[in-house]
Amino acid sequence: MRAQLTLQIEVRFSDAARSANQLLRLTPRAFDGLHVLDWFVGVEPVATLRRGEDGFGNIVHSCSHAGPLDKILITAEGLVETQDAAGVTRGLHEKQPLDVFLRHHESPGDIAAYAAQAxxxxxxRLTGLHRLMAALHEKLRFAPADVPPRPAAEVFAAGEGSARELAQVFVAAARAEEIPARFVSGLRLDGGEGAPIHAWAEAYVDGLGWIGFDSALGFCPRDAHLRLxxxxxxxxAAPRRGAFFGYADEKVETRLAISSARQASWQIQQ
Structure with a gap:
């Protein structure tokens, strides 16, 4: 898929903030299934964006704003070409060893028992991960929301969650089975149901590498998934982390505009 897109994140403050700091992961890194032809990240009010890499190899931009601030507008836009690789992520620079993605950040509780049953x-391993994705997709209802996720155990008990929350449940379930797994943030280029900023999980399979599993949609990422x-x-892995000084509340609105032309590019995991 060849897509021209514009993502805007508008942050409004209920009362003027004295200052704000932003950390943005809004620039996709190229790999075998993604070619970035053009990309730009900007902020208003205008501020100096400092580009770098985080500990996982993601491209990050950071900036600071002096107040008073009523709102901040963040724009990421560009031209990309994606290919359907059946979720396989090859050619991506890896900075961390696999055992980093085995660490349990929360007790999986009932999730571990459910994963073992699934x-x-x-x-x-590949067959098992597909079975796990199908089982979680059947058990947990996809309830789109653009808010920070709850703990995986809470989402599992509730029986529904956002794409971010369902991705974290999959990660917890895979790690309970001693399978390296990680959280992925990205965008959906097909205009489907849900918030513009999407999320899924990746798990490691010997001989194939990292493979994506989208339990919110019930299938592996395709060419309509843009990995950030x-x-x-x-x-x-959050696309935006922000901190501001003042006594205001913030309200965030996310908008995504896409112009795309689908190309036939189906592959299988092999």
Whole structure:
């Protein structure tokens, strides 16, 4: 898929903020299934954007604003070409060893038992992960929302969650089975149901590498999934992290405009 897109994140303050700091993961990194032809990130009011990499190899921009601030507008736009690689992520620079993505950040509780039941002794890891994705997709209702996720155990008990929350449940379930797994943030280019900023999980399979699993939609990421970054959880991969000084509340609105032309590019995991 070749897509020209514009993502805007508008942050409004109920009372003027004295200052604000922003950390943005809004620039996709190229790999075998993604070519970035043009990309730009900007902020208003205008501020100096400092580009770098975080500990996972994601491209990040940071900036500071002096107040008073009524709102901040963040824009990321560009031209990309994506290919359907059946979720396989190859050619991406990796900065962390696999055991980093085995660490449990929360006790999975009932999630571990459910994962064991879903895999039911399956010895082929790829087959087992597909079974786990299908089981979670059937059990947990996709309830789109653009808010920070709840803990995975709480989402599992509630029986529904946002794409971010369902991704964290999958990560917890895979790690409970000693499978390295990580959280991925990105965008959906097909205009489907849900918030413009999407999320899914990736798990490691020997011989194939990292493979994406989108339990919110019930299938592996396709060419309509634009990958922005990954981390051990949502907070280490969030497209935007912000802090402001003052007594105001913030309201965030996200808008995504896409012009695309689909190309046939179907592949299988092999």
């Amino acid at each position: 895999l039911d002794g399956e010895t082929d 970054g990954h981390g051990v959880d949502f907070f280490s």
